Amino acid sequence: MDEVIYIPKRIAEEAARRGLDIDELVLNAVIKELKLDPSEILKVHVDLAERFLEEAKAHLGKGDPVQASEKLYKVAEECMKALAEAFNLPELGEARKRGRWTAYLLGSASRSLAKKLDEPRIEYAWAIAYDIHVWGFHEAKYGIEEIEGDVAHMEWLLNYTKKLVEEREGQGQRNA
Numbered sequence: 001m002d003e004v005i006y007i008p009k010r011i012a013e014e015a016a017r018r019g020l021d022i023d024e025l026v027l028n029a030v031i032k033e034l035k036l037d038p039s040e041i042l043k044v045h046v047d048l049a050e051r052f053l054e055e056a057k058a059h060l061g062k063g064d065p066v067q068a069s070e071k072l073y074k075v076a077e078e079c080m081k082a083l084a085e086a087f088n089l090p091e092l093g094e095a096r097k098r099g100r101w102t103a104y105l106l107g108s109a110s111r112s113l114a115k116k117l118d119e120p121r122i123e124y125a126w127a128i129a130y131d132i133h134v135w136g137f138h139e140a141k142y143g144i145e146e147i148e149g150d151v152a153h154m155e156w157l158l159n160y161t162k163k164l165v166e167e168r169e170g171q172g173q174r175n176a
Contacts, residue, residue, distance in 0.1 A: 020100065021100070024100060024101070038085055038086075039168075039169055041082075041085055042082050042085055042086055042165045042168070042169075043165070045078045045079070045081045045082035045085065046078070046079075046082055046158075046161060046162055046165055048074070048078045049074075049075045049078035049079050049082070049158050049161065050158065052071045052072070052074040052075045052078065053071070053072075053075050053151075053154060053155065053158055055067075055071040056068045056071035056072045056075065056151065056154070057151065059071060060144060060147065060148060060151070063144060065136055065140075065142055065143050065144045065146070065147045066136065066137055066140050067137075068136070068144075068147050069132040069133065069135075069136025069137040069142060069147055070133065070136075070137040072129060072132055072136075072147070072150055072151065072154045073129045073130070073132060073133035073136075073137065075129070075154040075157065075158055076106075076125055076126055076128075076129030076130075076154060076157055077101070077106055077129070079125075079157045079158055079160075079161040080101075080106045080109045080110055080113070080126065081095075081101060081106075082161050082165060083109070083113050083122075083161055083164065084109045084113070086164060086165060086168050087113065087116060087117075089109050089112050089113070089116075090112070091105045091106075091108050091109040091112060092109070103130065103133075106126065107126060107130065110122055110123045110125075110126030110127075111123055117164075119160070121156065121157075121160070122157065122160070124153070125153045125154065125156065125157040126157075128150055128153050128154075129150075129153075129154065129157075132146075132147060132150055
C-alpha cells in the first residue's frame, strides 16, 4: 500500500523551481534515515518501476499520452537507479555526492550498463524513455499511437532489471 504524505505547497513549488523532484527528495531522505541495505534499495526501485508501468498503462487506457509518457520515463529511471546500485556504478557515487540523480547521470549509467552487461537494449530503452520524456511529456507532441509501442521497451527493461536484481540477491544469499 502506498502512503500519501502532505508536502506544503510552498515547499513543492520551491523544489519545482529548482528543478528538483519532490518524490525523489523524500524517498532519498527516508532511505538515508532508515539506513536501508543495498538489497532493500534495489527492491524499492523495482517496486516503483512496477507501479509506474501500471500507471502508464492506466493513462494510456484513459487516452492521456502526456502522463503515460512521464510514467514510462519513470520506469526507465527507476530501472537505471536499481541497476546502478546493483553494479555500484560510478554514476551512483556521483548521484549520492550531488544528492540526486540527473538525466545526464541516468543516461551515462545506461551507457555504462549496456557496455558492462553487453546488452545494448539497456541504452536503447533509456534513449526511448528520454525521447518520450521530452517529446511526449514536456512538449506534449506524441499521441497515444506513438507512446503505446514504447510500453514493450519499458516492460523489457523492467523484466531485465528484475532478473538481474534477483540474480544478485541469490548470489548474496549464497555468499552469506
